[in-house]
Amino acid sequence: MTADNTQATPMIQLRSDGAVDEETLAYARTKIDTVVTRQGLPAVTGEVRIVRATAHHADRPWSATADLHVGGHQVVATAEGATGTEVVDRLQDRLRRQTDKATQAWDNGHRTTAPPWRGGSRRSRPATDSGSAAEDSRTA
Secondary structure (H helix, E strand, C coil): CEEECCCCECCEEEEEECCCCHHHHHHHHHHHHHHHCCCCCCCEEEEEEEEECCCCCCCCCEEEEEEEEECCEEEEEEEEECCHHHHHHHHHHHHHHHHHHHHHHHHHHCCCCCCHHHCCCCCCCCCCCCCCHHHHHHHC
């Protein structure tokens, strides 16, 4: 059974499958908010899904998947764990690393002005002389 729970942030959906308790969902909301509302991040949208397997013999019955869009980059992170808090902590660590990478790529590729070949301003380059002042004084 899939439950569509309240959102972690206005643009991040938090969903759960299986017997996921409210305490784990609340913990996940706070951890996800910590990652996606950091200063300097571009707009973040997407979905986080937490699943608890019904098989009692599974070593890691908890799993979590995040599919987010950070600026223009897609960030996908998955985690497995024995408990709900363990899987949320692992997912938070992976999301933080991936969003940091996406933010760095966004910063490096994001231009505020058009490039020179599209009508943007060029940086002023210092004028270079072909000869030195000493050569000019010898010829005069």
